[in-house]
Amino acid sequence: MCYMKSNITNSILFYLGSTILLSSCKKFVQVGDPPLGIVRSKVFDNRDTAYAAVANMYSEMMNGLKLTNGYLSKYAGLCSDELVRTSAATSVADWPFVKDSLQAADPTIKRMWADAFSIIYLANAVLEGVAGSRALSDSLKVEMAGEARFVRALSYFYLVNIFGRVPLALSTNYEETRYLPRLPEQKVYQQVITDLQMAAATLPVMRSQTDTLYAPNSRATRWAAMALLARVYLYQHNWAAAHDMAEKVITSGKFTMQGNLSEVFLKKSTETIFQLQPVTRGYNSGEAALFLPTTGKPPYAVSATLFNSMETGDARKNAWLGKDTNGPDTLYYPNKYKAKPGNSxxxxxxxLRLTEAFLIRAEASAQLGLLQGPDGAISDLNRIRSRALLPLKQETMDQASVIEVIVQERRIEFFAEWGHRWLDLKRWPSLAQQGASRLQEVMLIHRPSTWQPFLALWPIPADQLSLNDQLSQNPGYH
Structure with missing residues (x-):
């Protein structure tokens, strides 16, 4: 495949061939600009520039219209039954996601695909660079390679869940990647699993808390790889492996559930396993920039069905929802992240956070029939419910009932967060229609006049189809 040659390859060549650091990356690592004219073969022959290359891989995840910069939370929320726009003045880019009218030529789709593959390119560049380095220690090479594998796996996890079959690019060689075909989801998942297994085996257990260049848990660790691997196993219905991996994260002793709901999304939260550090001055999270009102009413609100699904007394209502009463209707909007741009x-x-590991273990346990006991599905659910100040579930519940509680808890715990609801609905079976997904069931109620099953996948960008005749379009798109 072509990595969006005009937009990606040139920027990467600039990155590798001249200054290495993008301007935003200078806030990530404090090393001087390398000499002009430096070539890629030299990048990993110097410890500082090698660190800069790895830092740039992270920083690029927080630049532009990235799946990893809050936009997945917004667009997946609009696609599902989670978010609604509050006025017609909201960005025109939202319309296709709200109206179920996405097209292959949509500029947002084009950019998100391109940006995701640009991050994969950077990860591949790090893997190739450290492999050929003669200046880095073996331990540092292994560590950096583990970080690159984690980043590549994270990128491919979202790509395969959003677009379905995608090209699997494991090299920076343009001649090798320009005409790659789309591969079955299972083959992409297998590479994701391989990358995460290798990352989990080679990454450090924890980072030094004295490293002032990075916030806590803003570089990949063994636990980050294991936490993501637990999610991947869950999506693959490998219940035993998902349970085992989530349990290792939970029992590591490195993370604890944040008691105060208002502190869950602070950068020093005790339950954070992996987070992305902002690289723009005065900027915090992508979600805060997208969801918090600046002037007037908030641009997005949670849907009535989401709000009404929250149980009476659920403390997450007050902690994670903002309330706007300035108009004729009261609006409730995502308020998990509270620091507006400017409050750096x-x-x-x-x-990745510990609560997800508990919910993964709960779901895997329920599927395995492990309902009762101190580490059974019901006990894990009650940990989440207890923090939300909700009544605990009784251990007399049957398997089907426990699974439905898990569906509900994931909906409330992860709303407006990384597209969890959208991806969950696609992987859960419908209760009403044999062979259909929960997404089909929900969306026929939420948007009955516009919803069609093919919308579960987004279209392959039109420009990619024109550049690579080995690619095919997802059914239903033109």
């Missing part, structure tokens, strides 16, 4: 340094984009 309070919050980062949290990618």
């Amino acid at each position: 340094g309070q919050e980062y984009n949290i990618v």
Whole structure:
């Protein structure tokens, strides 16, 4: 495949061939600009520039219209039954996601695809660079390679869940990647699993808390790889492996559930396993920039069905929802991240947190029939419910009932967060229609006049189809 040659390859060549650091990356690592004219073969022959290359891989995840910069939370929320726009003045880019009218030529789709593959390109560049380095120690090479594998796996996890079959690019060689075909989801998942297994085996257990260049848990660790691997196993219905991996994260002793709900999304939250550090001055999380009102009413509100699904007394209502009463209707909007742009340094984009590990273990346990006991599905659910100040569930519940409680808890715990609801609905079976997904069931109620099953996947960008005749379009799109 072509990595969006005009937009990606040139920027990467600039990155590798001249200054290495993008301007935003200078806030990530404090090393001087390398000499002009430096070539890629030299990048990993110097410890500082090698660190800069790895830092740039992270920083690029927080630049532009990235799936990893809050936009997945917004667009997946609009696609599902989670978010609604509050006025017609909201960005025109939202319309296709709200009206179920996405097209292959949509500029947002084009950009998100391109930006995701640009991050994969950077990860591949790090893997190739450290492999050929003669200046880095073996331990540092292994560590950096583990970080690159984690980043590549994270990117491909979202790509395969959003677009379905995608090209699997494992090299920076343009001649090798320009005409790659789309591969079955299972083959992409297998590479994701391989990358995460290798990352979990080679990454450090924890980072030094004295490293002032990075916030806590803003570089990949063994636990980050394991937490993401637990999610991947869950999506693959490998219940035993998902349970085992989530349990290792939970029992590691490195993370604890934040008691105060208002502190869950702070950069020093005790339950954060992996987070992305902002690279723009005065900027915090992508979600805060997208969801918090600046003037007037908030641009997005949670849907009535989401709000009404919250149980009476659920403390997450007050802690994680903002309330706007300035108009004729009361609006409730995502308020998990509370630091608006300008209030720098309070919050980062949290990618993986301990609560998810508990819910993964609960779901895997329920599927395995492990309902009761101190580490059974019901006990894990009650940990989440207890923090939300909700009544605990009784251990007399049957398997089907426990699974439905898990569906509900994931909906409330992860709303407006990394597209969890959208992806969950696609992987859960419908209760009403044999062979259909829960997404089909929900969306026929939420948007009955516009919803069609093919909308579960987004279209392959039109420009990619024109550049690579080995690609095919997802059914239903033109």
